[in-house]
Amino acid sequence: MSIILTAVVILLILALIFGALLGYAAIRFRVEGDPIVEQINALLPQTQCGQCGHPGCKPYAEGIANGEPINKCPPGGETTIQALADLLDVEALPLDGEHGEEKPRTVAFIREAECIGCTKCIQACPVDAILGAAKHMHTVIVDECTGCDLCVEPCPVDCIDMLPIAVTPQNWGWDFPRPAHQLIATDAQRGAA
Amino acid sequence: MTAQPRIWDIPGGIHPPQNKHQSTARGLEQMPLPARLVLPLLQHIGNRAVPVVQIGERVLKGQLIAEANGPLSCPVHAPTSGIVRAIEPAPYPHASGLAELAIILESDGQDEWTELRPLLDYRDEQPLNLLDRIRAAGISGLGGAGFPTAVKLASRPDHHIDTLIINGTECEPYITADDMTMRHRAPQIVAGIEVLMHILKPDQVLIGIEDNKPEAIAAMREAVGERPMQVVVIPTKYPSGGEKQLIQILTGKEVPSGGLPADIGILCQNVGTALAVHDAVLLGRPLISRITTLTGAALERPTNVEALIGTPIADLLAFAGLRQNRLYRLVMGGPMMGFTLLDSSAPIIKTSNCLLAGTIEELPPPPPALPCIRCGLCAEACPAELLPQQLHWFAIGKDYEQLQRQNLFDCIECGACAYVCPSSIPLVQYFRAGKAEIRGIELQQSRAEHSRQRFEQRQERLEREAEQRELERQARAEKAARAKAAREAQAAQQQTEQSEQATEPKPAEPDLARIQSRKVTTLSAEQKQLKIAAATARMALQRAQKQLAANPDNADLQAQIPTLEQAFTQAQQAFDAQMSDQEKQ
Incomplete structure (x- = not known):
């Protein structure tokens, strides 16, 4: 009888010691925030466009961390889906058409002559890329614009266009050569450097 | 003259046919004044220059027409006197074939100089003032890349430059512009080098020239005389003229991956740049002309010309007797690293060292690429000791992470690998495209990070504002409650006072209370x-x-x-x- 009692007491003491140890470790080595959310957020394009149904990229990153599908981000497109699939070790799905299609990046342009200075687009812009004041003309800071589209809908006079980014010698880049089997000898020079 | 110092060898390299003799027979010719000049605002690496002239304005030769925009930029000067006709996108010598903003200058034929300020006693000047002069003269590297020279000279102010290397290698076939510059402008080049020496105070100056240019070597040796610089003759091999390759040949040191030559105390300048520095400091002339090779079998008389920057390529080709029916492909630069020009109305710019008008026999279309057979010839030819076949493999798979791990960015795009490839794979194009993609992705990532910060800051600001409003609302509510209580207390007090002593005259205190209470009383409309x-x-x-x-x-x-x-x-x-x-x- 006393053996059983001793064993129970010893186990109880051990349980208390390890419990205290674990409890201390949980406080001492506490991880701030959820690092997986940060990692997912770093892969998202940060356009803050809300096409995924969340009010910004961070909330969608939190959603993905909680098991939402990874194919809801049209601005990121296939590249982002692939990167997320690699990070989370899940299958890369094709982009969900419900949330929009992958389009080349654009920037907002305000036709300034038509702007009435209502400030509605300024309030809609998620990255403060529109400058202006009430009853004064507004304009877009092109370098800050993420091309999210959110300013277009609130404009009461429809004076905002989404323009594709122009290709200049400065941002132009070489294309990969076309694969050899797509070339016939007579137009090979067009595919070569 | 001192003995030839020790030289080293570079890994890889190739020996393509030289084809240099065609353009050296006629010496250095002067290009006649063109009627119309196209001056792109981006003739260098960095920010586009900003025009400072109006359309219709008359400008003088050497006058500033576009100023530098920021530290990494270069001004543009009028190459001759005339009228500014337009500032608009114009044909531009670039691999993309896209137009670039340019100032169109119509020559008035008088070629009238603006006032120049030569500086003969530059040795009394501070190096910083000389750098300003070089910057103001709009000099960017004339060897090909077009990096602003003043920025390069000041790139590592904390490092002492112990070796100044002057690049007269000119290893690419067909091109003879540097050869001609050295043959005909050797004393000026040496004077330019002396200016650079005054700025940098190097321990030694090495002038590297390939052994296929005996006239240039002789001219340079004569011009150098007893000065503390050495003309070093190096064996002919492509691509010895690459900056990192020449440094390795002359000093045996390797520039670290991703670093600058200045990190190991070396600075490299092209002979043409040294000439431009001479013109800028000793003559006070900005960079408005350069020596360019016109060559190729489609030209009747291939030659070298000193041409104004902005001269349309069509004018230059006409000067050299272009046979249009024989022209198959027009290349700016050499056959190895040059790019095909689609429009001959584009001008030559500060970096244009050669125009190659090739016939179909000279520049035959490459045969279709065959699969890689893993022969390894490309790895043997690579002067940067990369593995082109691996890079090719990862480029096909668009595995950018692996490409970077294989040091894609150390590739100098010399084309030696594609030259030796038995399967005719356009390797360099794969590498250029891979670099462009990686740069694009990096740019996108940095932009995304920037947008994320702005978004988060905006969210914080909105939260702060909402909190502030809430606090203000609470404060107002409290104040209203206090006022109401005070009013009620006042009313109660008055009632008791009136009931207790109706006839007693009012003391001062209630007066004060009356005024206070009046302040908070809500007034009726009347x-x-x-x-x-x-x-x-x-x-x-x-x-x-x-x-x-x-x-x-x-x-x-x-x-x-x-x-x-x-x-x-x-x-x-x-x-x-x-x-x-x-x-x-």
Whole structure:
């Protein structure tokens, strides 16, 4: 009888010691925030466009961390889906058409002559890329614009266009050569450097 | 002259046919003044220059027409006198074939110089002032890349430059512009090097020239004389003229991956750049012309010309006798690293060292690429000791991470690998495309990070504003509650006072309380109107008094004052009466 009692007491003491140890470790080595959310957020394009149904990229990153599908981000497109699939070790799905299609990046342009200075687009812009004041003309800071589209809908006079980014010698880049089997000898020079 | 110093070898390299003799037979010719010049605002690496002239303005030769935009930029000067006809996108010598903003200058044929400020005693000047002069002269590397020279000279202010290397290698086939520059401008080049030496104070100066240019070597040796610089003759091999390769040949040191030559105390400048530095400092002339090779079998008389920057390529080709029916492909630069020009109305710019008008026999279309057979010839030819076959493999798979791990960015795009490839794979194009993609991705990532910060800051600001509003609302609510309580207490006190001592005269304290309570009393519509009327009358009175003080002789004003005074007194009395009525109630 006393053996059983001793064993129970010893186990109880051990349980208390390890419990205290674990409890201390949980406080001492506490991880701030959820690092997986940060990692997912770093892969998202940060356009803050809300096409995924969340009010910004961070909330969608939190959603993905909680098991939402990874194919809801049209601005990121296939590249982002692939990167997320690699990070989370899940299958890369094709982009969900419900949330929009992958389009080349654009920037907002305000036709300034038509702007009435209502400030509605300024309030809609998620990255403060529109400058202006009430009853004064507004304009877009092109370098800050993420091309999210959110300013277009609130404009009461429809004076905002989404323009594709122009290709200049400065941002132009070489294309990969076309694969050899797509070339016939007579137009090979067009595919070569 | 000292003995030939030790030289080293570079890994890899190839020996393509030279084809240099065609363009050296006629010496250095002067290009006649063109009727129209196209001056792109981006002739260098960095920011586009900003025009400082108006359309229709007459400018003089050497006058500043576009100023540098930021530290990494280069100004543009008028190469001849004439009228600015337009500032618009114009054909531009670039692999993309895209147009670039340019100043179009119509020559007036007078070639009239602006006032120049030569600096003969530059040795008394501070190096910084000389750098400013080089910057203001719009000099960017004339060897090909077009990096602003002043920036390069000052790139590592904390590092001492112990070796200055002057690049006269010119290893690419067909090109002879540097050869001709050294043959015909050797004393000026040496004077330019002396200016660079005054700025950098190097321990040694090495002038590297390939052994296929005996005339240039002789001319340079003669010009150098007893000066503390050495002409080093190196064996002919492509691509010895690459900056990193020449440094390795002359000093045996390797520039670290991703680093600059200045990190190991070396600076490299092209002979053409040294000539431009001479012109800028000793003659006061900005960079408005350069020596360019016109060559290729489609030209009747291949030659070298000193041409104004902005001269249309079509003019240069006509000067060299272009046979249009034989022209198959027009290349700017050499056959190894040059790019095909689609439009011959584009001009030559500061970096244009060669125009190659090739026939179909000279530049035959490459045969279709065959699969890689892993022969390894490309790895043997690579001067940067990379593995082109691996890079090719990862480029096909678009595995950018692996490409970077295989040091894609150390590739100098010399084309040696594609030259030796038995399967005719356009390797360099794969590498250029891979670099462009990686740069694009990196740019996107940095932009995304920037947007994320802005978004988060905006969210924080909105939260802060909402909190602030909430606090203000609470404060207002509290204040209203306090006022209400005070009013009620006041009313209660008055009631007790009235009931206790109805006849006793009011002491000072209740007076104060009355005023305080009046402040918080909500006024009825009628009272408000009276108050406003009183305030308006007071304002009118004050304004009239002020005007009167300014011009006391005005009789009209003098007459107005009593009327206004009366109006104010009446309004105020009416309001006071109303207020006291309310309090009595």
